[in-house]
Amino acid sequence: MQERPILSVKNLSTHFNMAEGVVKAVQDVSFDLHRDDVLGIVGETGSGKSVTVKSVAGMTDSPGFIAGGEILFFTDEFSKTGEKEYIDLVKLPKESFSKVRGKHIGMIFQDPMTSLDPMYTIGNQMIETIVHHKKVTEEEARERSIRLLEQVGIPKPSERINDYPFQLSGGQRQRVVIAIALSCDPEILVADEPSTALDVTVQAQILELMKDLQEQFNSSMIFITHDLAVIAEIATKISVMYGSYQMEMADSMEIFENPMNPYTFALLECIPRLDIKQDQLLPIPGQPPIMLNPPNLCPFLPRCSRATDRCYKELPRLEQLKDNHFVRCWNPITNRVLLVKEAQE
Numbered sequence: 001m002q003e004r005p006i007l008s009v010k011n012l013s014t015h016f017n018m019a020e021g022v023v024k025a026v027q028d029v030s031f032d033l034h035r036d037d038v039l040g041i042v043g044e045t046g047s048g049k050s051v052t053v054k055s056v057a058g059m060t061d062s063p064g065f066i067a068g069g070e071i072l073f074f075t076d077e078f079s080k081t082g083e084k085e086y087i088d089l090v091k092l093p094k095e096s097f098s099k100v101r102g103k104h105i106g107m108i109f110q111d112p113m114t115s116l117d118p119m120y121t122i123g124n125q126m127i128e129t130i131v132h133h134k135k136v137t138e139e140e141a142r143e144r145s146i147r148l149l150e151q152v153g154i155p156k157p158s159e160r161i162n163d164y165p166f167q168l169s170g171g172q173r174q175r176v177v178i179a180i181a182l183s184c185d186p187e188i189l190v191a192d193e194p195s196t197a198l199d200v201t202v203q204a205q206i207l208e209l210m211k212d213l214q215e216q217f218n219s220s221m222i223f224i225t226h227d228l229a230v231i232a233e234i235a236t237k238i239s240v241m242y243g244s245y246q247m248e249m250a251d252s253m254e255i256f257e258n259p260m261n262p263y264t265f266a267l268l269e270c271i272p273r274l275d276i277k278q279d280q281l282l283p284i285p286g287q288p289p290i291m292l293n294p295p296n297l298c299p300f301l302p303r304c305s306r307a308t309d310r311c312y313k314e315l316p317r318l319e320q321l322k323d324n325h326f327v328r329c330w331n332p333i334t335n336r337v338l339l340v341k342e343a344q345e
């Protein structure tokens with residue numbers, strides 16, 4: 001029997017109340033995260049990836065709010081018996097959330113400077129986080145920080161710990177942020193496009209580091225990217241988002257081999273292939289969806305070549321069509337080979 005998920009997100013919706021109307025940024029998102037899972041969330045810009053993970057980490061500030069759903073986290077943090085139990089993070093008061101974020105959920109964002117304070121040395125910032133969440137002395141926290149800096153590949157860590165963020169390169173700053181995120185042994189690491197702001201060679205090093213550390217620290221991870229090649233490298237399962245909804249979710253290989261949602265299929269068709277000479281990426285025809293007061297229909301409908309009458313009447317739910325393979329579509333692709341043949345003719 002598979003062990004219980006440490007995080008179970010059920011039908012999460014996060015909206016923003018704006019003067020012009022309601023921006024429905026995330027709608028009906030559900031997933032389970034088990035120990036060792038690396039969930040990759042992929043989708044084009046504005047599809048709701050960041051808002052999903054910010055909701056999980058309790059970082060949706062006004063005008064954003066959780067409009068529905070549950071975020072169940074398996075923890076003994078608030079338990080009276082010492083036994084682990086599911087806590088609904090949606091119902092947790094803001095003050096209690098800071099006990100979860102940092103200690104149980106480590107966050108890594110695109111730009112390291114959003115996480116680092118330029119006024120303090122990296123040592124101060126690491127030690128403060130560790131002392132705040134773990135019952136250790138400052139000296140123990142310093143030793144742990146030096147060890148962590150070494151693990152993330154900062155040379156001469158006992159000297160560099162006294163550096164200010166500006167004294168480090170962009171790649172090194174991101175390594176420090178990763179060290180801080182790992183400093184309290186979180187069960188879940190959340191990485192929101194952690195390498196996008198860095199140059200290409202550093203990007204590859206950071207990705208490699210993330211993969212190694214996730215295995216070493218035995219934590220589960222939610223990894224956001226708009227880059228399918230990156231997700232293929234790192235994720236064990238993938239959730240494809242489009243226009244605030246999950247269109248498809250399955251194990252990584254399964255998504256690449258048997259995409260069933262027409263949007264996933266279109267997205268995969270846009271990946272440049274090494275075996276065929278292509279002068280440019282193939283864009284998906286049509287316009288991206290509008291998130292302000294959207295109709296209650298599939299967001300891909302205006303761009304979908306497989307739309308049926310039903311698609312214009314009802315929003316499909318995310319249904320399990322195979323083992324661990326969930327699809328939101330009234331007319332899913334069940335025979336990819338046939339479809340590829342038809343497209344070639």
Ligand SMILES: Nc1ncnc2c1ncn2[C@@H]1O[C@H](COP(=O)(O)OP(=O)(O)OP(=O)(O)O)[C@@H](O)[C@H]1O
Binds near residue numbers: 018049050051
């Ligand atoms: N603070 C906010 N106020 C209003 N709307 C917001 C806010 N933050 C996000 N949104 C809207 O929510 C939607 C989803 O945004 P989100 O940042 O989750 O997208 P994303 O998939 O992470 O995109 P990207 O890859 O560009 O980061 C977008 O339409 C965005 O404009």
